[in-house]
Structures are given as C-alpha cells and as structure tokens.
Amino acid sequence: MADHQPIAPFDWFAHQFTSGRREEFIAKLYPHMQEYLKPGDRVVDLCCGAGSITLFLEEQGAQIIGIDLAPGLIALAREEADRRGAKADFIQASVLDYPLGEGIYDLAVSFGNAVTDFPHPSFPGFRDRVWEALKHGGYFILEHIDGLERVAFMREPREVIEQGVDSQIVRRFVGYDAADGTYKMEYHRLSTDEKVLCTEYVYIGPLIRLLMEPRFEFVRSIPLQHSFMDVYAKR
Template sequence: MGFEEYYQAFRAYTDIYSKEYQKRIEELEPYLLKFMEKKGKVLDLACGVGGFSFLLEEYGFDIIGVDISEKMIEKARTYGNEKNSKVEFLIGNAMNLPFEDNIFDYVIFLGNTTTHFLPRELNRVFKEVRRVLKKEGLFLINFIDMRELLSRIQMGTVIGEKYWINKVVIDKEEKTALIEYRSDEITFRVRFVIWGSTTIDLLARMYFTPIETIKLDELSYLNIYKKK
C-alpha cells in the first residue's frame, strides 16, 4: 500500500465532517486568516478532499484546489456539490503545475505533504510555487518534523481509531522510513521521506523570504514565506 491507501485509512484526511478533520482546521484556521488578510486568489496545493478550500471560500477567497490523486479530487468535487461550492478542483502534479506565471496571491501547502517528495522533487515543487505566485505573494506550508517524530515513535503507538504502528524501518542513508500500520483486520506499509524542519526551511529560503515560523506543537509547524 502507498499514500492513497494511507489517506483512505484515516478520517482526518478524507471526512471533512469528522472531528479529526475539524481538529486540523481549527488548529490552522486562525493562523491562515492572520496572514491571509487581503482577499485574493488561492492555490490549495495537495488539497486532498478540499476541507481547507471550502473554509477559505467561506471567507471570500477565490480558490483552486490541486491534487495528484484522482480519488481525492473526486471526493472533493462531491463535497463541493453538496456545499454548492464554486471551488475548482483539478488533478495535477505539484512539480509541474498547469498554470501561468504570477497568478496566485497565496499558495497553501498543508497536511505534511512534504513527506511525499524526495529532495530534488520538493525543490521542483517550491520552484513551481514561486513561479505561480504573484509578486509579494505568500506561501504557507504546514508540516511535521519527521526526523523528530521518528526519534519518538514507539511500537504499538495507536494511530486513528483502529491502527497501531507495528514496525519502522529507516533506510541506511536515513532519507526514507517505511512504517507498518496494523489493525485487527489489515496491515499496510507506507514509505515516508524524512524531512526535518530545518532542512525544509533551508530549501524554502532558496525561493522565498521567511516571514514567520509558528510551532503548532512539539512536532508540527506552519511556516509563512513571501516570494522573493
């Protein structure tokens, strides 16, 4: 199994009405509104099922959501129809965005999506984000420090409602970690790219000027950058 199955296993990523998903929104909402003071055009990059797109639409932003997963986009569109939303959801690759230069006031990249990308790939993502942002546009990225998380993981840690961590295998170069999740019914594995907070920030600074770093808890961050 890969990320597609991983996200389907946890309501925090697929059910926008669940308490788990709402907790994610409540954690980030005040900070998004603080830094996104002026209404404008927003790219919700790796939007998943669209919960944050709908949130920002309610506050008057013009939103386009992009995700590489066809299943996620289909579900986002279903939610959009239920809400009579005008958000446009597109299937697309973050490393090769289907947009012209300098058209977005904001790009949001939420939900620890950095773990999908190897260094050269995340570099391409950041380069694309910079390309599509307007001059003085803001890039807001939310992530977990995976290096710190892996140092704290214990076998048997419960994840979600019915899964626990059964095994963690880190490669010799310490670039990726294979985590095995188990429930009473199934077992699946997901390979995560190991990103620390410092490394993400250093890479982002190649393309953006840092505005603020917000430590949401012991492991997760929201970094705000401005296009250089």
C-alpha cells in the same frame, strides 16, 4: 499526497480528512493566516486532501483551487463542494507535475505535513513551481511536523490500530534509513488483508528553510499543537 506514494492508505483514511477534528484544527489555524489572505485573493491548496481547508478558505473570500493525487480524497472534496454550493475547483493530479502557471496566485498553501511525501531531490523543483505560480509579493504557507521527533515517536516497538473508512488499519513502523533520511511504514487493511509499504521523508524546519532560501524569504514560523506553520514570501 505526492506522486511517489501508494494512493491506497490515503483513501483508506479519507474520513479523517473530513472529521470534526479537522474543522476544529482549521478554526484554530485561521487567525494565524488572516494577514496573508484578503477577500478575492487567488489561492492554490497543494495536497488538499478532502478539501476541508480549501472550502474553508473559499468561505473567507478566496478564489481557490485544490490539487491532490488521491482520487478518493478528491471525490470527497467535490462531493462536499457540491453539497455546500461552493465554487472551488478540485483537480486530481500530482502537485509535482501539474502546470500551476506563472504569476497567478496571491497565496499558496500546503497543510497536513504533505512535505513528508516529497523525495528530497524533488523539493527544489516543487519550490520553483510554487514560486513561479505566485504573484510578486505573494506568500507560501507550509505546515510541517518535525521529522526527527516523528521518527522517534513512530519507531517505538508497537502496532497502532486506526479506524479506516470500512475497516481497521494496522500501522507498523518498518525502519529508518539515516543515509537518505527516510523511514518506512507498513499499512495493513484488515478487511481485505492488503498491505502497503510507504516511504516518508524526514524534513525539519531548518532544512526546509535552507531549501526555500534561493527563492523565498522566510517570514515566520508559528508553533501549532503538533506541528509548525511556516510563512514564506516570494522574493
């Protein structure tokens, strides 16, 4: 998750980031990633959530760190890493601010449609930080959902009840602002009657490619079940 969002909803749904469905998704994802990852490669997982992909990539031979702002998710990631005896390091920080260094990583990844949390003006800075952190010839893999399709789905007049960690959560679409390309979602935790309003930013594949072009070369886009996995190479 990115730093402009309230942390609460991410921690409320923390169990979904460690569920069997997540492992199944990773297993389907990996064959598309293999050519961009060699044993011993240094990798950074941006907006890593509870670390499911981070730990999986370590098992494939990566030397990897995961970064996420939500403390509940990072706590789960560290707990699972300890349980497995993994070496992956998990850092609780904003990916928009954390110093990634220069020319360190062979591969950067960001999954879970995390780009939705990035305000449009902050994206170029994020892109440049990833570019600087990668070695020459390194790759950046970014998973995203078509933002316009997501808005069309979310705006249907209904409330969606999901099971959180310790309570049901009601998710409600509040509105779409075409002027700044955002939509708002309200999350209501029934057990404590907490309500949190989140702003999500609409991104679509062509827009992401346009934003990436000054620094990265587009390699390919791989359609997944409900999203796309775009691969970029450092110019």
